[in-house]
Every structure is written in C-alpha cells, then in structure tokens.
Amino acid sequence: MSSTSIVSSPPKLVVANWKMHGSLLRNQQLIEAYLQGLRSITRAEVVVCVPYPYLAQMTDLLSGTSVAWGAQNVAKYEEGAYTGEVGAQMLKDFGATHVIIGHSERSTAYCESDENIAEKFMMAKRYGLTPILCVGETLLEREAGVMERVVGKQLETIIRLFGGEAFANTIVSYEPIWAIGTGLAASSEQAVAMHEFIRHTVATADKTAAGTVKILYGGSVNPQNAVQLLNQKEIDGALVGRCSLDAEQFIKICQAVPENSVI
Incomplete structure (x- = not known):
C-alpha cells in the first residue's frame, strides 16, 4: 500500500x-494595509519594488518588518557623469535588497540590449x-514557436559574459510580454514549461546555480x-504589477501560496 506524507515546501x-x-500618503496607506494583511501569512516572503523617490x-x-524593499532599475555604472542614472550603492544606502532588471516596459521603451x-x-x-531579471517573449514570438529561443538568448548573454555561476542566489522572473497589463496570464502549463526551460538553461551552465536561483512568474x-x-x-513565486497597488488583491495573492505539499 502506498502512502502519502505532508512535507513543508519552501516559502x-x-x-x-x-x-x-x-x-x-498613498504609499503609507498601502504599506499599512500590506502589513496588516500579512500578519496571518507565514508562507510568503514579500518584497516591494518602488520608484526611486520613495526608497x-x-x-x-518597513524597517524591522518582514517585508523587504527594492528598486525597479539600476545603472550599469558605479558612478560618474551619467545624468539621471542611479547607482547600486545609492540603492544600498536606502536599505534596498532587491532590484528589477530588464523589465520589458523599460527594455522596450529605452531600447536596452541584452548586453546592457x-x-x-x-x-x-x-x-x-x-x-x-525579467525575461519573456512577445505574442508574435510565441505564435512563431520561438519563445524558448528568445528567452534562452536573454539568459545566455549573462552566461556568456559572466558565467553560469552568476545566477547563484538570484531571481529570474518569466514575464510573457503579451500578458503584461492585459489581464490575460499564461496558462499554468505554459508557465511551468518555460520555468523548466529556464532552470535547465542555467543548469547546463552551472548546476549549483540552478539549484539556488528562484524563478518567478509575472x-x-x-x-x-x-x-x-x-x-x-x-x-517559486510571483512578480505582481497592477494588483500590487490594491492591498486586498495583493494579500489574496500572498494567501495563494500553499502551506505545504503532498508527496
């Protein structure tokens, strides 16, 4: 007779x-609502990425709470004559722990290359x-069946320049560009297939890094x-845009994190 057991899954x-x-004012109200709603949630780790002025x-x-914070972009330079740019050390000065890199809303509008x-x-x-790190394909690329080639190129640029070990203890967010802001998410089958491809791509370059990278869906x-x-x-989690501006909806998303898994 086979048996099942309940085991804790990672947060x-x-x-x-x-x-x-x-x-x-709006930020304070939103954060206060976040913290209130998160009191009863133990399985979700939460990070809030805000515009620079609000760091x-x-x-x-958020100091002293379980919620971490970060930014939505960072300069590729340490410092210098780069008007309008914000450096990594500047983010650190304000307690940031995370930063979104390469979101399609930026890479498209500002023509950022994979190398940049x-x-x-x-x-x-x-x-x-x-x-x-945000990666993803357009609707035309998905319909053409080249979504893995597109996402693979984004990952392989980092691997080529810095090695597979660069992905150790980092985060990759799969964000199908055709879904962002539309209300239409990828199916769980589509998301799982791409997440498996991302981890396999990293593992091919560095198995250890592949075991520590978190892969989110956005x-x-x-x-x-x-x-x-x-x-x-x-x-491994979610990168939430529009619904993060509504505390009730954001808390419901956090509540969707499973308490355990059955094996």
Missing part, C-alpha cells in the same frame, strides 16, 4: 512592482543586491490565477 516569494505609481519612505515604513541588461545584473550582484498575476500558478512546484 515562495511575492514581489510587488509598483511601476510609476505612488505618493507619500527613503520604505526605510521608515547583463551588465546591470552583475552590477547589482557586485553590491550585494539581489537582481530580479504577467497579469491576480488573485484568481495565483492559486493555480503558485501551487506549481516549478514556480
């Missing part, structure tokens, strides 16, 4: 990406920040699809 990571939203506010609101994104990725690592995550997505063992 999953839920990252709030506020994008270009916020005000001092100081996050140090006031790779340099930002490594700059974050050099300063002890955890990079959240792209119109909401309370309804989070239940199915976050219950997939291949999915």
Whole structure:
C-alpha cells in the first residue's frame, strides 16, 4: 500500500512592482494595509519594488518588518557623469535588497540590449543586491514557436559574459510580454514549461546555480490565477504589477501560496 506524507515546501516569494505609481500618503496607506494583511501569512516572503523617490519612505515604513524593499532599475555604472542614472550603492544606502532588471516596459521603451541588461545584473550582484531579471517573449514570438529561443538568448548573454555561476542566489522572473497589463496570464502549463526551460538553461551552465536561483512568474498575476500558478512546484513565486497597488488583491495573492505539499 502506498502512502502519502505532508512535507513543508519552501516559502515562495511575492514581489510587488509598483511601476510609476505612488505618493507619500498613498504609499503609507498601502504599506499599512500590506502589513496588516500579512500578519496571518507565514508562507510568503514579500518584497516591494518602488520608484526611486520613495526608497527613503520604505526605510521608515518597513524597517524591522518582514517585508523587504527594492528598486525597479539600476545603472550599469558605479558612478560618474551619467545624468539621471542611479547607482547600486545609492540603492544600498536606502536599505534596498532587491532590484528589477530588464523589465520589458523599460527594455522596450529605452531600447536596452541584452548586453546592457547583463551588465546591470552583475552590477547589482557586485553590491550585494539581489537582481530580479525579467525575461519573456512577445505574442508574435510565441505564435512563431520561438519563445524558448528568445528567452534562452536573454539568459545566455549573462552566461556568456559572466558565467553560469552568476545566477547563484538570484531571481529570474518569466514575464510573457503579451500578458503584461492585459489581464490575460499564461496558462499554468505554459508557465511551468518555460520555468523548466529556464532552470535547465542555467543548469547546463552551472548546476549549483540552478539549484539556488528562484524563478518567478509575472504577467497579469491576480488573485484568481495565483492559486493555480503558485501551487506549481516549478514556480517559486510571483512578480505582481497592477494588483500590487490594491492591498486586498495583493494579500489574496500572498494567501495563494500553499502551506505545504503532498508527496
């Protein structure tokens, strides 16, 4: 007779990406609602990535809590005559622990190359920040069946420049560009297949790194699809955009993190 046992699964990571939203008052209200709702949630680790001007506010609101904070971009340079850029050490000065790298809303609008994104990725690592590398394909690329080639190229640029070990203790977020902001998320089957491909790609370069990298799903995550997505063992968490601006919806997404798994 076979038997099943209940085992604890590792906590999953839920990252709030506020994008270009916020005000001092609105942020305070949102964070207070986050903290209230998270009191009863033990299985989700939470990071809030905010616009640069609000990093100081996050140090006031989140210091001493279980919620970490970070930024949505970082310069590939340490310092210098780069007007408008923000360096990794500057983020560290405000307690940031994470930074989003290569989000499609930036890479498309500002024509960032894979090489440019790779340099930002490594700059974050050099300063002890955890990079959240966003990768994904357009609808045309998915319909053409080249989504793995596209995502693979984004990962392999970092591997080629810095080696597979660069992915150790970092985060990759699979964000199908065709899903972002549309309300239409990838199916759990599509997400799992890409997550498996991402981990395999990293493992081919460095097996140890592949065992420590967290792979999140992003792209119109909401309370309804989070239940199915976050219950997939291949999915280590979620990068949440629009729904992170609504405390009730964000808390429901965090509540979707499973308490345990059955084997």
